[in-house]
Amino acid sequence: MELFAGGGGLAIGMEQAGLESILLNEMDKHACATLRHNRPDWNVIEGDIANVDFTQIEEEVDILTGGFPCQAFSYAGKSLGFEDTRGTLFFEMARAIKETQPKVFLAENVRALLTHDDGRTLETIKSVIDELGYELVEPRVLKAIFYKVPQKRERLILVAIRKDLAQKVKFHWPSPYRKVMTLRDAFYAGELYDTDVPESEGQLYPERKREIMEHVPQGGYWRDLSDDLQREYMGGSYFLGGGKTGMARRLSLDEPSLTLTTSPAQKQTERCHPIETRPLQVREYARIQTFPDNWEFKGSKNAAYKQIGNAVPVNMSKALGHSLVRLLNDIESLEQPTTGNA
Template sequence: MVTKDYYSLNEVSEILGKSKETLRRWDRDGKFKAVREPISQYRIYKKEQVNKLLKQLSIDYEDTIDNSVIPIREFSAVELFAGAGGLAVGMENAGIKCVALNEIDKWACQTLRENRPQWNVLEGDIKSFNFSEYQNQVDIVTGGFPCQAFSYAGKKLGLKDARGTLFFEFARAVQEINPLICIGENVKGLLSHDKGKTIKGMTSILDEIGYNVVPVEVLKAVNYKVPQKRERLFLVGVRKDINIKFKYPKPHNKIYNLIDALKKGELYDCDVPTSPGAKYPDHKKAVLDLVPQKGYWRNLPLDIQKEYMGKSFYLGGGKTGIARRIGWDEPSLTLTCSPAQKQTERCHPEETRPFTVREYARIQTFPDNWKFMGSVSQQYKQIGNAVPCNLGEEMGYAIINFLNTYYSQL
């Protein structure tokens, strides 16, 4: 039980002006350790510990991490499964030139061409393209390939066993281009997909085509100037003739919240522009009107909970995405391809509606002048599938750091 000698996590968050996510990360990293309340195991903090840190913070404690680095020459990339360009925009901001981008979705291709007419957009199924013209001409190959199970012909999966999967096409392109480094990105679930066999198979295939795989990491976008609790797995392969260690970008100290995405501040120099957006039907709006900021279905009266959730009410799990309203002072939950799915609700903090297209784009850290083509639903899909631009930029700096070291040793 919290006594007068201790503060709760909520209280410390208010006292220090830091988000609860930041405090949890500091606890995990050992920077500001909490103790555990004996029964509930909630984090609590000694008052003298909090007061000591408060004095340190008064010395203007700010984000001391800076991953930015200037490329010593022009570095180039081919991007596969490019989508609406989140990763490409981020890497461009870091200083990497995209020489070609492949994408099958026609609306995403229109988005890429609309915003970057100079980019070489290869529209269509990756299987129909040969990338040999870029052999030894490009430093980097990136790609957010979909996660698919393999058919295991033997104990060690080889490239031929992966035929028919999109990772095979990613690996084929890497083999044809022969870049210094390749970067694959995917959802966190890839780690456990098919009981871990899928990621092992991918590692085996990259090894076969001449790449050492760096230990896989799942990066939390919220640690890289993205106001969203999104996690992305990165699979990094370094060509075997290169004896340089790749280092992932260091996580930032500062966590940005929804207010930083939608209001004028450090991330954007104006409030979010108006734009079209989805709407709730009247019966759903009436329910969500009852949910406070940072609340969800448990904040509803019991009879409405049961009516609104139906069979889900009796199932296990927290179901914390149902009837969820995001708060101004927290990062958004991970955006999906549709802004009003019942299991993954993302309601505006003050107005009872889903986020608009431009609000979606801000939460993914796209620039305001990045136009999305197609219907509103197509635009939501493109944004929801994207790598946040700021996360892409931070990965871009890590790649540049690696390449700077390589070229400076030649």
């Protein structure tokens, strides 16, 4: 069962690892349309998670997954319990766990959750997980580049096992892939994809911006421009100092992409194609997140970028899915009556 499903990155990875979705909840109408279009048999519940009654689910939920948005809790007293987090999306995820009692749950979040609100946000989450009857595996920040994803992207992963099972089994984190993938792997036929990236729609630069970006080399950024062009492009920011390494950034074919955001041409997080002077197209974006080419995104071009930019990379999800399947198999073998002599 998946919450905050978005455009499907986590769900596809879990499917590829052999898990079956019984319910996916998502609020964004375009993301829901994407999920339904690609997987008509998936049970997609569109709307606010606060309105979903999880007690109505008849199937047994082995695993619950989801990436809840990072929100601060308001502190009246010192430590907060489950009820005190009401009003946040984490509370809704915790409620779903309480109502479905999965054997295991996996939550993903931004790395910043580790230090959010001086670490209090994570402490509250840990205490609520304990109160719900789950044992948290020590959280880890996983780097997508180690899991066959051509992108420098980090996610904090929380895995928790129901306490009646936790002492008998161990969660094994996925092993890193043997090599790091680059944009060349994403855009051309090879180990990641059988074909070159298909043509697709994409944003375009205004004429003057395109002229300036022409001068940025592969892997370069605004500091690689002449001083005149730096001043013109950066405006007032020119005098503020600092690296601003995302500005006027052209990606390099021989490196992984920088983290994708919800749009390829935001001033602070420019993602210019390595060879052509234009923002990355939708299918290029999708490949950097390791979506299959036949996974179609519904809604406008901007809606597609947003769904892709917010996703968990499919190959990283698949690696985590394999770890969860291994854990479930270990749990299942506990439940089998032993026969014969040990």
